[in-house]
Amino acid sequence: MLKFLHNWRENRILRGSSYTDSHWRQALSRLPLLEPLNQDELDRLQRLATLFLHDKSLEGAGDLVVTTELKLVIALQACLPILNLGLDWYDGWVSVVIYPAGFTPLHTEMDEYGVVHEVSRPLSGESWERGPVVLSAEDSLGGGLIDGHNLVIHEFAHKLDMQNGVANGMPPLHRGMSAPQWSKSFSAAYADLQNRIAHGKSVAIDHYAATAPAEFFAVVSEVFFEQPRVVQQTYPAVYQQLVQFYRQDPLNV
Numbered sequence: 001m002l003k004f005l006h007n008w009r010e011n012r013i014l015r016g017s018s019y020t021d022s023h024w025r026q027a028l029s030r031l032p033l034l035e036p037l038n039q040d041e042l043d044r045l046q047r048l049a050t051l052f053l054h055d056k057s058l059e060g061a062g063d064l065v066v067t068t069e070l071k072l073v074i075a076l077q078a079c080l081p082i083l084n085l086g087l088d089w090y091d092g093w094v095s096v097v098i099y100p101a102g103f104t105p106l107h108t109e110m111d112e113y114g115v116v117h118e119v120s121r122p123l124s125g126e127s128w129e130r131g132p133v134v135l136s137a138e139d140s141l142g143g144g145l146i147d148g149h150n151l152v153i154h155e156f157a158h159k160l161d162m163q164n165g166v167a168n169g170m171p172p173l174h175r176g177m178s179a180p181q182w183s184k185s186f187s188a189a190y191a192d193l194q195n196r197i198a199h200g201k202s203v204a205i206d207h208y209a210a211t212a213p214a215e216f217f218a219v220v221s222e223v224f225f226e227q228p229r230v231v232q233q234t235y236p237a238v239y240q241q242l243v244q245f246y247r248q249d250p251l252n253v
């Protein structure tokens, strides 16, 4: 019965959607990242994005106007990681705050030793536990090019990670997955990345991944969807864990 009500609610939202084929085409044209998806996956992604936009509030900061194109481009990228997981994975928060370009956060942050730092470097995104996702419009619109960087996927990967508390690089794992296996694969890769950077060796993964385990998970998630072969060749054990977690294998579409 609950399932029936759930489906009924979703169908009602989808039928009431005002987004046209031309809106979707316009948004998709900015997202070469989605080209490998088949028609069924693309249909499911559009459906999820529509429900996402119904449930979440996308708000422009300052005088930024949140256009339909911007909404759809963000929603499609945000829903790619949960295509086979479901929208429930983004439960517990509502707002996406969008700045025109990189912004300077006004808050302070506390590091693992309990020291509070003033954060003043400009950022292009942030995710707060149980709070908003903050994105730059410029980086969101340009994120779907296949260059290994994707701000929206990065910030939403943090949201998935936070589904079981603070972001620590391990989201809630599905039944059948092994937490020790996850930790072993990720810890080894994280240590290897730090080691390579310390010794000036070339690395295919953005150095920012070596700043914290949570950042490692968010950065390799970006690369997993944008340039999966890079993750698979650099850290194959991590790639396998991500395939199990996201229930997608971008190398086998």
Ligand code: ZN
Pocket (backbone or CB within 6 Å): 154, 158, 214, 215, 218
């Ligand atoms: Zn991050």
